Amino acid sequence: MSVLLEVRDLHKSFGGVAAVAGATFDVAEGSITALIGPNGAGKTTAFNLVTGFLAPDRGTVTFADRRIERWRGDAVARAGLVRAFQTARVLTRMSVIDNMLLAGKDQPGEVLGAAWFVPRRVARREAELRRQARELLDLVRLSPLADAMAGTLSGGQRKLLELGRALMVEPRMILLDEPMAGVAPVLAEQLVEHILRLRAERGLTLLIIEHDMDMIMSVSDRVIVMDEGRVIAEGSPNEVQQSERVIEAYLGRLSPDGLGT
Amino acid sequence: MGLLNPAFWTFVAVIAGIYAIMALGLYVQFSLAGLPNFGHVAFMAVASYTMAILIVRYGVPLPLAGAAGIGASIILALIMGVPALRLRADYLAIATVAGGEIIRYLALNLPDLTGGPIGSIGLLGPGDIATYNQEWQAFLDMLGRLAAPIFGRMPSRDLVMALLIWGLAIVLIWLGWLLERSPWGRVLEAIREDETAAVAVGKNIVAFKMQALILGAILAGMAGLLLAWEIGVFSPDDYQPTLTFYAYLILILGGMNRIWAIPVGSILFSLMYTGTRFLNFYPLSLFDSGSRAFLRLFLVGLLLVLFMAFKPEGLLGDRRRLLLEK
Amino acid sequence: MLQQLAQLVVNGLITGTILALTGVGATLVFGIQRIANFAHGEYLTFGAYVGLFLNVDAGQSLPVATVGAILATGLLALALHFAVLRPLRNRGLVAMSLVTVGLGLMLRDLLFMIAGPRIRQLRIDQTAVFDLGLVRISPGQLAAIIMTVVVAPAVAFFLAKTTIGKSMRAVADNRDLASVAGIDVERIGAYVWFLAGALAGIGGIMFAVVQGTFDPNLGYQVLFLVFTTVVLGGIGSAYGALVAGFILGLAMELSTWSGFAGGLEPRFKPVLAFVALIGLLLYRPQGLFGKARIV
Numbered sequence: 089m090s091v092l093l094e095v096r097d098l099h100k101s102f103g104g105v106a107a108v109a110g111a112t113f114d115v116a117e118g119s120i121t122a123l124i125g126p127n128g129a130g131k132t133t134a135f136n137l138v139t140g141f142l143a144p145d146r147g148t149v150t151f152a153d154r155r156i157e158r159w160r161g162d163a164v165a166r167a168g169l170v171r172a173f174q175t176a177r178v179l180t181r182m183s184v185i186d187n188m189l190l191a192g193k194d195q196p197g198e199v200l201g202a203a204w205f206v207p208r209r210v211a212r213r214e215a216e217l218r219r220q221a222r223e224l225l226d227l228v229r230l231s232p233l234a235d236a237m238a239g240t241l242s243g244g245q246r247k248l249l250e251l252g253r254a255l256m257v258e259p260r261m262i263l264l265d266e267p268m269a270g271v272a273p274v275l276a277e278q279l280v281e282h283i284l285r286l287r288a289e290r291g292l293t294l295l296i297i298e299h300d301m302d303m304i305m306s307v308s309d310r311v312i313v314m315d316e317g318r319v320i321a322e323g324s325p326n327e328v329q330q331s332e333r334v335i336e337a338y339l340g341r342l343s344p345d346g347l348g349t
Numbered sequence: 350m351g352l353l354n355p356a357f358w359t360f361v362a363v364i365a366g367i368y369a370i371m372a373l374g375l376y377v378q379f380s381l382a383g384l385p386n387f388g389h390v391a392f393m394a395v396a397s398y399t400m401a402i403l404i405v406r407y408g409v410p411l412p413l414a415g416a417a418g419i420g421a422s423i424i425l426a427l428i429m430g431v432p433a434l435r436l437r438a439d440y441l442a443i444a445t446v447a448g449g450e451i452i453r454y455l456a457l458n459l460p461d462l463t464g465g466p467i468g469s470i471g472l473l474g475p476g477d478i479a480t481y482n483q484e485w486q487a488f489l490d491m492l493g494r495l496a497a498p499i500f501g502r503m504p505s506r507d508l509v510m511a512l513l514i515w516g517l518a519i520v521l522i523w524l525g526w527l528l529e530r531s532p533w534g535r536v537l538e539a540i541r542e543d544e545t546a547a548v549a550v551g552k553n554i555v556a557f558k559m560q561a562l563i564l565g566a567i568l569a570g571m572a573g574l575l576l577a578w579e580i581g582v583f584s585p586d587d588y589q590p591t592l593t594f595y596a597y598l599i600l601i602l603g604g605m606n607r608i609w610a611i612p613v614g615s616i617l618f619s620l621m622y623t624g625t626r627f628l629n630f631y632p633l634s635l636f637d638s639g640s641r642a643f644l645r646l647f648l649v650g651l652l653l654v655l656f657m658a659f660k661p662e663g664l665l666g667d668r669r670r671l672l673l674e675k
Numbered sequence: 676m677l678q679q680l681a682q683l684v685v686n687g688l689i690t691g692t693i694l695a696l697t698g699v700g701a702t703l704v705f706g707i708q709r710i711a712n713f714a715h716g717e718y719l720t721f722g723a724y725v726g727l728f729l730n731v732d733a734g735q736s737l738p739v740a741t742v743g744a745i746l747a748t749g750l751l752a753l754a755l756h757f758a759v760l761r762p763l764r765n766r767g768l769v770a771m772s773l774v775t776v777g778l779g780l781m782l783r784d785l786l787f788m789i790a791g792p793r794i795r796q797l798r799i800d801q802t803a804v805f806d807l808g809l810v811r812i813s814p815g816q817l818a819a820i821i822m823t824v825v826v827a828p829a830v831a832f833f834l835a836k837t838t839i840g841k842s843m844r845a846v847a848d849n850r851d852l853a854s855v856a857g858i859d860v861e862r863i864g865a866y867v868w869f870l871a872g873a874l875a876g877i878g879g880i881m882f883a884v885v886q887g888t889f890d891p892n893l894g895y896q897v898l899f900l901v902f903t904t905v906v907l908g909g910i911g912s913a914y915g916a917l918v919a920g921f922i923l924g925l926a927m928e929l930s931t932w933s934g935f936a937g938g939l940e941p942r943f944k945p946v947l948a949f950v951a952l953i954g955l956l957l958y959r960p961q962g963l964f965g966k967a968r969i970v
C-alpha cells in the first residue's frame with residue numbers, strides 16, 4: 089500500500105508551550121489508522137496542522153505527493169484531505185440538504201454572477217449535486233431529515249451529517265476527531281459501520297482520533313500513539329496495547345480514560 | 350412646498366431610490382457577508398469626488414468619469430479588504446468608521462484637491478463655481494423628450510430621474526436576489542454562521558468576502574454618483590458617518606435579511622425623513638425648520654434603538670434566520 | 676522653535692490628561708461590558724452642557740458646575756446601562772454597536788434641540804493669558820490643570836487602594852477569574868458605568884474650558900480620540916489608558932512641531948489619531964498594556 093499522508097517532524101508552540109514537538113508518522117492509502125494518546129498529547133493540534141487550520145512552526149506534511157504544510161484549510165480540503173470536528177460544525181440555520189449542497193465540489197454557481205449569466209449550467213450542476221447529496225444522506229441514514237434545520241439534529245446526527253458533508257467534497261482521506269464522543273450507542277454503531285464501508289466500497293483512507301478503545305481495536309489497521317507532542321509508538325492495535333511505553337504514558341498521566349474504558 | 354405638491358414627492362421618490370441602492374450595497378456586505386461596515390459612506394464620497402474632479406478639471410465625459418468613480422470605490426474596497434478580513438466584528442466597525450472619517454477629513458482639508466469645506470463648487474478654486482452635472486441633466490432631458498409622448502407632455506427632470514433610478518434599483522435588487530439564492534449566496538450564508546465549517550468544505554472565504562465587499566462598494570459608488578448628479582453639488586459634510594447609519598436603519602426597518610424589503614425600508618425612511626417638515630402640529634410646531642434637522646436625526650437614533658431592541662428582524666424580516674449574535 | 680516645542684508639550688500634556696481621564700473610564704467600560712460605546716463622546720458633551728447649565732444659567736461657580744456635571748453624567752451612564760444596554764446585552768456585538776450609535780444620535784440631537792446649535796462657553800475669562808516665560812497658558816488650560824491635579828490622584832487612589840477600584844481592575848482584567856474569586860461582576864459592572872460617566876463628565880468640562888467654545892458636536896469630535904486612547908492603552912487596562920492618553924495627546928501636538936521636517940499641519944491632527952487607531956486594531960489590538968487575546 090502506498091503512503092498517502094506523510095508527516096515529518098511537525099512542530100507547533102503556543103506562547104512557549106510546545107503542543108506538537110516533532111511528530112512524525114505515515115498513513116497508508118486505504119487504511120484506517122487510529123491516533124490515540126492522553127489528553128493534551130497534541131492530537132487535535134496535529135490535525136489542525138495537517139489540514140491547514142494552523143500553520144506549523146517547523147516540519148512538513150505531504151499528501152498525495154504534494155507538500156501541503158503551508159496550504160490554507162480550504163485548499164487542503166479541495167485537494168482531497170477533509171476533516172471533521174470534535175463537535176460537529178454543521179450550519180444550524182440551514183437545512184440538512186443545504187448543508188450537503190454547500191459542500192459540493194466544482195460548483196459553477198459559486199462564481200460571482202454565474203446566476204446571472206449561465207443559470208442553466210448552474211441549475212444542472214445543482215441537480216447533480218442534489219442527487220449526490222440524497223445518495224449520501226441515504227448512506228448515513230439521514231434522508232428523512234433532509235429538509236429539517238440542521239440545528240434540530242442531535243449531536244450524533246450532526247456527526248453523521250458532518251460525515252456526509254465531508255463525503256460530498258469527494259475526499260481521498262477523512263480525518264475524524266473523536267467521532268464517538270457524545271454519540272448514542274445506536275448511532276455509534278452506525279458510525280463504525282459507515283467507516284468500514286467507506287473504506288471497503290470507496291477506498292477511503294481514514295485517520296481517527298479516538299479514546300474509545302473498543303472501537304479502535306475493532307476498526308483500525310494501525311494505531312499511532314502520541315504523548316506530549318510526539319509519536320511514541322506505532323503498530324497494530326495489539327502491539328500498541330501491549331507496549332510498555334504506551335501503558336506508561338497513559339498511567340503516568342493518571343488520565344481517566346485509560347486503556348479499555 | 351406643500352404637502353400635496355407633486356414635485357416634492359417626486360424628489361422624495363428620487364432620494365428613496367438612491368438610498369435603496371446605497372442600502373443594497375450595505376446589504377451585500379453586511380447581510381450577506383456579515384461584514385459590519387460602518388464606513389459605507391466612504392465609497393460614495395470617493396466615487397463622487399473622483400467623478401467631479403475628472404469632469405470639472407480634466408473635462409472627462411460623464412460616463413467615463415462615472416466609471417472612474419466606481420473604479421475608485423473598488424480600489425477603496427480592496428484597501429478595506431485588509432482589515433475586513435482580519436478584524437472581528439466590533440473592531441471592524443470601529444476601523445471602518447475611522448477609515449470613513451479619514452476620507453472625510455482629507456476631503457475637508459485638502460482644498461487644492463477636493464475644494465475643501467465648500468465642496469464640489471470649489472473644485473476650480475475660489476472665485477469660480479464648478480458644476481459637473483450638465484451632461485447628466487442633458488441626458489435626463491433627452492430621456493424626457495423620448496418619454497413625452499407617453500406622458501402627453503415633457504416630464505420634469507426629477508420625474509425622469511425617479512423612474513430611471515427606481516428602474517435601476519429594482520433591476521439591481523433582482524440581480525442581488527438571484528445572487529442570494531445561488532450557490533454563491535449559500536457559501537456566504539455558511540460563512541456568516543461558521544467560517545471554519547466553510548473552510549472545512551473547501552471554500553475560499555477570503556475570496557468570497559472580498560467579492561461581497563467589492564460588489565457592495567460598486568453599489569455604494571453608484572448611489573454616490575446618482576446622488577451627486579441629482580443634487581448637483583456636494584461637500585464633505587454630506588459624507589458624515591450618519592449617512593452610513595441611514596443605510597443601516599433602512600435595512601433594519603425593512604428587515605435585515607430580506608432583500609426585497611429594502612425598497613420598503615428606504616421609502617419609509619425617506620417619508621419619515623422628509624415628512625418631518627410637515628409635522629405642523631403641536632408640540633412639533635415649536636421646532637423651527639432648522640431644529641427639524643435635529644429632530645430628524647433624533648428620530649433616526651430612536652428608531653435604530655427601538656428596532657434593534659424590539660424588532661430586529663424589521664417589519665418584514667424572518668426572525669429565525671437572523672444572525673446577529675456574533 | 677524651542678519655545679514652540681515647549682508650548683506644544685504643555686498643550687499635549689493638557690490634551691493628554693483629558694484623554695487619559697476619559698480613557699480610564701472608557702477602557703474599564705469597554706473591557707468589562709465588552710461593548711464599543713459609540714455614544715461615549717455624547718457623555719462628554721452631556722457633561723459639558725450640564726456644566727454650562729449650572730455655570731451660566733444657574734449662576735453656579737465652575738467647581739460646583741463641574742461636580743454637578745460629574746454626578747449627572749455618571750447617573751446618565753448608569754441609567755442608559757440599566758434601561759437600554761443591559762437588557763439588550765445578548766444581541767451581539769454589531770447590534771450593540773448600532774444601539775449605541777442610535778443612543779449617541781439621540782443624545783446629541785436632543786442637546787441640539789434643547790440647547791441649540793450656537794457655540795457656547797463656560798464662564799471663564801478666555802481673554803486672559805498666563806505668561807510663564809517659555810510657555811503661555813490660557814485660563815481654560817489652567818482650569819483643566821487644576822482639575823487634573825485634584826481628580827487624577829483621586830482616581831488613581833480609588834483604583835489602586837479601594838476595594839471597588841481593585842475589583843474593577845480585576846474584572847476588567849479577567850472577568851471569569853474575578854467572578855470565581857467572589858466578586859459580584861454585575862454590581863461592579865454598574866459601578867464602572869457610573870465611573871465612566873463621571874469621568875466623561877469631567878472630560879467634557881475640561882474639553883469645554885480648554886477649547887474655549889463648544890457646541891453639541893464636542894463629544895462626537897473626540898470620540899475617536901477616546902477610542903484610540905483605549906486601544907492604545909489596551910482595552911481594560913486603566914493604567915494603560917492613563918499612559919496612552921498622555922502619549923496620544925503629546926503625539927498629536929508634537930506632530931505639528933516644525934522640528935519634524937516642517938511638522939504636520941494642525942488640521943490633520945485627527946487623521947493621525949484615526950490612522951493610529953486602524954493600525955493598532957490591525958497589528959497590535961492589545962495596545963501597550965493589554966493582553967494579547969485571540970481576536
